[in-house]
Amino acid sequence: MTPQERMLYGSVNEQNKLVINKVNDFYDTQSSLASPDVDWAEFKRDFDSRSFLQGLLMRLDNLKIGLDSSKILHDWDNYQAALTDYDYTKYKVASGMGGFEAKVSELKQFFKGGGPATGHPDSGPKSE
Template identity: 55%
Template sequence: MSTLKNLNDTHLSTEQIESVNTALSALETALSAKVSNLSSEERRKYGSISEQNKLFVNKVNDYATGQPVLRSPDVDWEEFAKDFNSRTVLEGTIARLENLLTGINNAKTLHDYDNYQAALDDYAYTNYKTGTSAPGYEAKRNELKQFFNRAKRVDEKETADKE
């Protein structure tokens, strides 16, 4: 059975890496005043409003903008509008970042797979060269074999203990 190799042969250039890091730094700077670190207790306390409650907030906003005469005087409507707009922008930003993150994770997964397959090829070559008594390969194989077949070594130890 043939293993697929080099599933992702598109690589970031030095310029692209610098561009990505510059863009991320700019995004971090732009959002630094908005980013909040909540404790786990605060996250439980404030939580996230459910989809039903988001619909409720949207409907209240519709009434507030469409029929301002019906607004409660107890609400700071200017602050409500700012919160509503910020929430909307952040929600859209999160969706875009999540899509980007999914794509980046997928690309990383393919690179991980490619690296692992190449490492397996190198390990097979190391085992072959160890059999030819080529210098250095036995030590390399001894270092690498620790990553393989731990269950088999336990079975071998149990068999040896019985003998």
């Protein structure tokens, strides 16, 4: 669908989904009460297709949550290792070991002033 078509059709809100479900229930249990003006074969195809697609979307949402969680854990591991490496680099500079000054200079641009890092990715590296 184009963005214009998506706006034209919009989405059915939760209250209206309840109406659709209830009409479907009535059709399934008391079809003699159904309007002859509705193409019930098309209604059922749409209803079944929508139900199938909703199930797929729910599985995809769960998959996305799982993938996001895995990525967060990998980011956390990388960040902790990066903090350890930065501390090691500062130690080497402080102990007079040559070659580490440029690395400290490059990395310290990412440091915020203030207290030490809490180890949380949003807290930023340890301060100088």
